[in-house]
Amino acid sequence: MTLAETIRVELGGRSYDVIVGAGLLDQIADLAGPFLKSYATRPVPIVADVNARDHHGPRIEASLAKAGFEAVWYDVPSGEASKSWSGLEKLTDWLLSLGVTRSDHVFALGGGVVGDLVGFACAILKRGCGFVQLPTTLLSQVDSSVGGKTAINTAAGKNMIGAFHQPSLVLADMDTLTTLPDREMRAGYAEVIKYGLLGDREFFDWLEANGAQVLTRAHKPLQHAIATSIRAKARIVSEDERETSGARALLNLGHTFGHALEAETGFSDRLLHGEAVALGMVLAARFSARRGEISRDDAARAAQAIGTTGLPSQINQLGLTCDGARLVDHMRHDKKMEGTGTLPFLLLKGLGEAYMARDVALDDVAEFLDEELA
């Protein structure tokens, strides 16, 4: 039995705890006590991914009922399409119909889709109310529930409309991962490897040796992987909350390539976000090797650490029919794109050492992608 760990995201008046452990949802009434105070005479609004609610809603209901609270649920259909203008409109209308006030907290149960959607709804509802993240996928536990990036997608691309809005508490209950499909578990693992590759060589080495164990959901290695990832994210977010100094941009390793692949595959089940990031990190490593910044062996090692888990590690596995120029066109919408036409890329100087390159020519990226797609 592993003990729960609490990691503090230090952000002055917006600081909050992230608790990682087993059985947390069974204790939600205690752990989230301060954020339930306003619900003595009203039901607690919980916005939930349908699958997460089916599997884990009863544990929440039981804990709340024991403490004298009742829940009112809003179901979000599973899938990226829920992170949309229409999804946002329906959700905010529901929250308004309940009379949620600015001092209330809305609870978000599910993966990154629900977390990003609810976070954004709460950022704009009456100009901002509180929210608590109850992440139920590996990806959302190690990444999306922490740090306050909230967003929906638009026709122009991924996360195009959003806000920075921090949660008040995150409860990452490892028990939720027992029902998570293996493919989703692997997709979340891609963001775990990201922390190793971007800034923690020791963690990368540990994952090479223990990644398979993490994916079995064995509590000890799983909690180590989740807590190490959250600590890394908390440190970066505390340093650069709004991605202005460049520190936070490192969390975007693999995402410029990845978001372009997600756009090309229609933000669909064909390629999950984590899978796109996995491929994006391989491409970033291979592009870094092409520029002579890391060795071909190190790029192959990064690809091996990713591919060995069953994540995609070669772009030509996707069966795309487009060329490199088309993928680069998707990249022109990247939020890192500058008015001067420069698109900074997160590349590698070594395994465990990402940096922001500002001298990347998009024509060169298109040529590289044509080689990779061949």
Ligand SMILES: NC(=O)c1ccc[n+]([C@@H]2O[C@H](COP(=O)([O-])OP(=O)(O)OC[C@H]3O[C@@H](n4cnc5c(N)ncnc54)[C@H](O)[C@@H]3O)[C@@H](O)[C@H]2O)c1
């Ligand atoms: N805000 C951020 O910092 C950030 C970081 C990374 C990713 N993201 C976003 O997160 C999203 C991806 O999140 P995700 O990978 O969690 O996907 P997701 O939210 O789509 O969930 C994945 C699937 O798992 C199911 N599911 C969720 N919990 C379950 C459980 N416990 N048991 C069984 N099934 C369960 C869902 O129904 C869904 O089908 C993307 O939109 C991505 O852009 C945001």
Ligand SMILES: O=C(O)C(=O)C[C@@H](O)[C@H](O)[C@H](O)COP(=O)(O)O
């Ligand atoms: O928290 C961050 O910062 C990240 O970049 C984490 C990413 O894993 C995540 O996918 C994020 O939503 C991407 O952000 P975007 O700004 O490129 O949309």
Ligand SMILES: [Zn+2]
């Ligand atoms: Zn991501």
